[in-house]
Amino acid sequence: MTDPVHAKPDDRTLVRIRGLTTVLSGKTVFDKLDMDIPRGKVTAIMGPSGTGKTTLLKHITGQMRGDVGEVRVDGLNVPELSRDELFELRERIGYLFQNSALLTDFDVFENVAFPLRQHTKLPEVLIRNIVLTKLQAVGLRGAASLTPSELSGGMARRVALARAIVFDPMLILYDEPFVGLDPIALNQVLKLIRTLNETLGITSVLVAHELEAIKQVADHIYLIANGKVVAQGDPKTIADDGSPWTRQFFGGDADGPVPFQYPADDYAQALGFKQGAA
Amino acid sequence: MSAQVGRENVVLQSLAQIGACGLFLLRILAALPRSLRHAGETVRQLWFVGAMSLIIIMTCGLFVGLVLGLQLYYVLAIFGGTSATGSVVALAIYRELGPVVTGLLFAGRAGTSITAEIGLMRATDQIAAMEMMAVDPIAYVAAPRFLAGLIAMPLLCCVFCAMGIFGGHLVGVSWLGVDNGTFWSNMTANVDLWKDVINSVIWKSAAFGAVISLIAVFQGYTTAPTSEGVAYATTRTVVASSIAILALDFVLTAFLM
Amino acid sequence: MSQRKSYAVGTGLFIVLGFAALAYLATQTTSVANSHQGVSYTVDAQFANVGQLKEGAPVKVAGVRVGQVQSIALEPGKDVADVTLSIDKKYAQIPTDSVATIYTSGLLGDQYVGVQFGGAKTYVANGGHIGLTKSTQPLEDMLGKFLGGGSAADAIGGTYSVTANFTNVGALAVGAPVKMAGVAIGSVASVKADPVKLNALVTMDIDKKYSQIPDDSAAAIFTSGLIGSQYVAIQPGGSPNSLKDGDQLILTQSAVQLEDLIGKFLVSGSPNSGSNAGNNGNNANNGPSNSPAGKH
Numbered sequence: 001m002t003d004p005v006h007a008k009p010d011d012r013t014l015v016r017i018r019g020l021t022t023v024l025s026g027k028t029v030f031d032k033l034d035m036d037i038p039r040g041k042v043t044a045i046m047g048p049s050g051t052g053k054t055t056l057l058k059h060i061t062g063q064m065r066g067d068v069g070e071v072r073v074d075g076l077n078v079p080e081l082s083r084d085e086l087f088e089l090r091e092r093i094g095y096l097f098q099n100s101a102l103l104t105d106f107d108v109f110e111n112v113a114f115p116l117r118q119h120t121k122l123p124e125v126l127i128r129n130i131v132l133t134k135l136q137a138v139g140l141r142g143a144a145s146l147t148p149s150e151l152s153g154g155m156a157r158r159v160a161l162a163r164a165i166v167f168d169p170m171l172i173l174y175d176e177p178f179v180g181l182d183p184i185a186l187n188q189v190l191k192l193i194r195t196l197n198e199t200l201g202i203t204s205v206l207v208a209h210e211l212e213a214i215k216q217v218a219d220h221i222y223l224i225a226n227g228k229v230v231a232q233g234d235p236k237t238i239a240d241d242g243s244p245w246t247r248q249f250f251g252g253d254a255d256g257p258v259p260f261q262y263p264a265d266d267y268a269q270a271l272g273f274k275q276g277a278a
Numbered sequence: 279m280s281a282q283v284g285r286e287n288v289v290l291q292s293l294a295q296i297g298a299c300g301l302f303l304l305r306i307l308a309a310l311p312r313s314l315r316h317a318g319e320t321v322r323q324l325w326f327v328g329a330m331s332l333i334i335i336m337t338c339g340l341f342v343g344l345v346l347g348l349q350l351y352y353v354l355a356i357f358g359g360t361s362a363t364g365s366v367v368a369l370a371i372y373r374e375l376g377p378v379v380t381g382l383l384f385a386g387r388a389g390t391s392i393t394a395e396i397g398l399m400r401a402t403d404q405i406a407a408m409e410m411m412a413v414d415p416i417a418y419v420a421a422p423r424f425l426a427g428l429i430a431m432p433l434l435c436c437v438f439c440a441m442g443i444f445g446g447h448l449v450g451v452s453w454l455g456v457d458n459g460t461f462w463s464n465m466t467a468n469v470d471l472w473k474d475v476i477n478s479v480i481w482k483s484a485a486f487g488a489v490i491s492l493i494a495v496f497q498g499y500t501t502a503p504t505s506e507g508v509a510y511a512t513t514r515t516v517v518a519s520s521i522a523i524l525a526l527d528f529v530l531t532a533f534l535m
Numbered sequence: 536m537s538q539r540k541s542y543a544v545g546t547g548l549f550i551v552l553g554f555a556a557l558a559y560l561a562t563q564t565t566s567v568a569n570s571h572q573g574v575s576y577t578v579d580a581q582f583a584n585v586g587q588l589k590e591g592a593p594v595k596v597a598g599v600r601v602g603q604v605q606s607i608a609l610e611p612g613k614d615v616a617d618v619t620l621s622i623d624k625k626y627a628q629i630p631t632d633s634v635a636t637i638y639t640s641g642l643l644g645d646q647y648v649g650v651q652f653g654g655a656k657t658y659v660a661n662g663g664h665i666g667l668t669k670s671t672q673p674l675e676d677m678l679g680k681f682l683g684g685g686s687a688a689d690a691i692g693g694t695y696s697v698t699a700n701f702t703n704v705g706a707l708a709v710g711a712p713v714k715m716a717g718v719a720i721g722s723v724a725s726v727k728a729d730p731v732k733l734n735a736l737v738t739m740d741i742d743k744k745y746s747q748i749p750d751d752s753a754a755a756i757f758t759s760g761l762i763g764s765q766y767v768a769i770q771p772g773g774s775p776n777s778l779k780d781g782d783q784l785i786l787t788q789s790a791v792q793l794e795d796l797i798g799k800f801l802v803s804g805s806p807n808s809g810s811n812a813g814n815n816g817n818n819a820n821n822g823p824s825n826s827p828a829g830k831h
Contacts, residue, residue, distance in 0.1 A: 118412075
């Protein structure tokens, strides 16, 4: 919270969110949220379901715009970008969708080649080399001719990852990359995230629930709830900061600051045991 | 699409839909220059909505021609005018049945598949993924399908009409014994190139093609991203296109005749 | 990539097929087909009446198309139509004494020019002239002869009026001609429903010139031509007394549905009693010459 005005490209912070407030259909999703995502690190965003973690990623990519506040990515204030500037920025961001979102019209090869074909006029040989390199990196070069429907969930996610890194982006956003994966596939994806970060220095933002996996891969963890950052720190220290939020979340307690009961009127009154029921 | 819409809001909602559809058309038109970069995609869509509809269009065209030949022959026989079978079959097909039946078939065959495809692309985040890959989905997904429908319909309608004439000839000449030369000379004497073929077959079917593919793309693009939403949007595509075709047919006939 | 290419080829085939269909529709089924023919030469012929003959109508020899009508013009100062025929070069040998006739193909068909070859050894040259022609036979004339119709009503002088009751006047209108032997002798003055007899009362004004009509004559409602209007035909009886002003014709024959008549005639149905329309059981082949069976 030192320099809210401008983050220089050589700054250690790649994504800087200041005072972000978003209200969606009457519900406050973010309430003056501040967050810094360091360059070249793996940052995990955790929090109870429904706290708007995916929404936060959409704010970073400009798919959604907050009501108030700024979201600076590499110095550019995303909510103020024009469509063309936004598209330019997105070419430098990879995004891994929860359900992979492979284009069902194309086979694996064409899916990975899609961004290249759309944004470049590279010769076919070069496209082929780039795509095969990326597929090799995720270990699926042999699956190049399969269609998305022939892939397992883990494979689809790795293909989507290959597609996300085809332009060697500065930032990759992972939206729940571990959901629905068996332990083997989970570890494969985990390894890829780590490798991509270490070898290419790609800044990674991870939205996930799998605590053990995140402890292995993340450099920094943000815990958000009720539209605010309630705790942050590296994986070793965050659980020990003593706040009720971290205690409940990392301890996995059913009740706590995140209530077991969805907000409702008085129980006894609803059942008609109390005077004053209608 | 809020679930609870009062009955009194149905009219307002329909108006809102039409308005949204019109705005969507503007977005497509604005994206057309950009979609030229995706010409390959338009060609691919032309294959799906056009070439893949050929079989059903040809079959239906043949049967429409056969039944027209049969019906008209017997009606004309009452007045001793069976020599006019050729021209009446041709005029009926060119002016009305060709564009309208092709349009209805096209809405059922191609319109629904466009809606379902785009709806599923939305449901599986493929549209969002394109946005994220800095590819404009209007230019890449919507506009090529719209263009493909616009181009495919007149071509399909021509094929339908040709098959219809063939069917009418088959029944009239080969089966019921109308003289071959009479059949053709009567047709060529009464069918006008501009009025019947260009104005009716070409313009009408192009207009139908634009309307059907616009509705189909719009419904797919704005569908609720659930399997129920996709099913609902598909149904609406058929209903809305059919009504639009028949209403537009009346208007166009009044203006083009 | 090969995937993309197969789409392109298939789509190309589809587009070619579509345009081929369009070309077929445009050139083979429209009037454009008629203008496409080989090298042609022209001859002309004069007709007293071209009827509904149109430019582009076929010219046929022995029922086979050899060319088309290029132009139809009226020569100023003459009352004959000058028709120019454009005939395919390969049918160039038309004898000079050939006859050009305007025919109608079928009852509802269009008209065309038929050429019957003569026996002359010389042929009509390019730009030449077919001297012998037969004009169109108006269908109305033919049907008129057949049905007993005549020409339109003449101008009429002083009149006297007679009345007649019909069970059905069809589409008989006020002002319709009253004819005897096909010649107009008067007109219908009024058509009213008779409140007592519950049938139609027709008042006719008849020219004073024709005062010798027997008072037992019959009145019948006929149609002139296939799509013509209806008129009243007076069929003279044998009484020595003549009709006077205000008299009523007792013997009447109501309108016959034309559709019935033509239907029977064209489809050659067997005679039956056409009692649905008129009170006379005529079948069409008997026509008006049949003596009317009156009804009160």
